[in-house]
Amino acid sequence: MTTTALPTSTHPASTIPATIPPTMRAIVQDGYGDAEVLRPAERPAPRALRAEEVLVRVHAAGLDRGTWHLMTGTPYAVRLAMGLRRPRQPVPGLDVSGTVVAVGAAVTAFAPGDEVYGIGSGTFAEYAVAKAGKLSAKPTGLTHQQAATVPISAITAVQAVSDLARVRAGQRVLVTGASGGVGSYAVQIAVAAGAEVTGVCSAAKADLVRSLGATHVLDYAVDDLAAVADHYDAIIDIAGNTTLSRLRRALTPTGTAVLVGGEDAGKLLGMGRQLRGLVVSLFSRQRLTLRLPKEGAADLERLTALIDAGDLTPSVGDTYPLADAAQAMRDLVAGRVRGKVAIVVGG
Numbered sequence: 001m002t003t004t005a006l007p008t009s010t011h012p013a014s015t016i017p018a019t020i021p022p023t024m025r026a027i028v029q030d031g032y033g034d035a036e037v038l039r040p041a042e043r044p045a046p047r048a049l050r051a052e053e054v055l056v057r058v059h060a061a062g063l064d065r066g067t068w069h070l071m072t073g074t075p076y077a078v079r080l081a082m083g084l085r086r087p088r089q090p091v092p093g094l095d096v097s098g099t100v101v102a103v104g105a106a107v108t109a110f111a112p113g114d115e116v117y118g119i120g121s122g123t124f125a126e127y128a129v130a131k132a133g134k135l136s137a138k139p140t141g142l143t144h145q146q147a148a149t150v151p152i153s154a155i156t157a158v159q160a161v162s163d164l165a166r167v168r169a170g171q172r173v174l175v176t177g178a179s180g181g182v183g184s185y186a187v188q189i190a191v192a193a194g195a196e197v198t199g200v201c202s203a204a205k206a207d208l209v210r211s212l213g214a215t216h217v218l219d220y221a222v223d224d225l226a227a228v229a230d231h232y233d234a235i236i237d238i239a240g241n242t243t244l245s246r247l248r249r250a251l252t253p254t255g256t257a258v259l260v261g262g263e264d265a266g267k268l269l270g271m272g273r274q275l276r277g278l279v280v281s282l283f284s285r286q287r288l289t290l291r292l293p294k295e296g297a298a299d300l301e302r303l304t305a306l307i308d309a310g311d312l313t314p315s316v317g318d319t320y321p322l323a324d325a326a327q328a329m330r331d332l333v334a335g336r337v338r339g340k341v342a343i344v345v346g347g
Helices: 065-072 078-082 144-148 151-164 181-192 203-211 244-250 272-281 297-308 322-333
Strands: 023-028 039-044 053-063 095-103 115-119 127-131 135-137 172-176 196-201 216-219 232-237 251-259 287-290 316-321 340-344
Touching: 023 322, 039 322, 053 144, 053 151, 053 322, 065 078, 065 322, 095 127, 095 144, 095 151, 115 127, 115 144, 115 151, 115 297, 135 297, 144 316, 144 340, 151 181, 151 232, 151 251, 151 297, 172 181, 181 196, 181 203, 181 232, 181 297, 181 340, 196 203, 203 216, 232 244, 244 251, 244 272, 244 287, 251 272, 272 287, 316 322, 322 340
Parallel strands: 172 196, 172 232, 196 216, 232 251, 251 287, 316 340
Antiparallel strands: 023 039, 053 095, 053 127, 053 340, 095 115, 115 135
16 A cells, blocks of 8 residues: 655635534544454544535445555555554544535535545544545435445556456456455456456355356366466456466466455565566466555546446445444454445434
């Protein structure tokens, strides 16, 4: 995860309307650890905005692996940006869908009352601040609970499938971790591009992956993805547990593997396997590449276009009230989640 220093603004900080209560319900963590560090609490509501920021009344927040990494502080490199001993932002949560209640002095794209979705900071709360450049108008056909599960996971998927793998009609595409948050979007985006998609998941979730449009489904506990008669033009590797050699055996001689996941890729940087893949690519016609975190309104807008066209539908597996965020995290880590999880905050 990277942070970018913003230029010094000439606009004064914007104040929050007096109608916003002084405190708000939130989930907080006082240190790094497993789900037990998450607890409900009353927190001061935001009282000022920078010029490029927007205050959102949160209706729903999404839960993804990025939030898990920030909760646990692993890989340890994230602590350089987020806080060495404890997170500087004690309220977790990144994905958000809600209503704009105030905007900074330089914001022209949004106004109070607008329904938006995107990426914010501390979204497991009744109010959250987000940069205007990481928000977009909420798709009209989605509920807030659905919209909150889109931003980070679907941006990751569309960048992996469309930008890095450059999937096109007629190609054979394999998606590992196909029943998860990113995978459920990657399958749909590849199908929308006209590819023949094979999804890898557990047997219990095979029906979900087929419903997303996958032509074939492999059981990761039984099937060998490398034992295929016709190799894959592209592999979107989200599960992150497959060795590079097996991925290469499953690829065509000039195929592309996008290494998205890798929870066991090292606690220091978390990118050991991805970096090895880049080195291997230097000596092969096959391309093994990785996605670096980069999200913005332009990505959200192209996702909205896919949603409006009926090519992309959020697969919301479960919803949890804000107070049960810790249980939602436990279920995510334990693999009990199908698709995406929404944390319901307000109406």
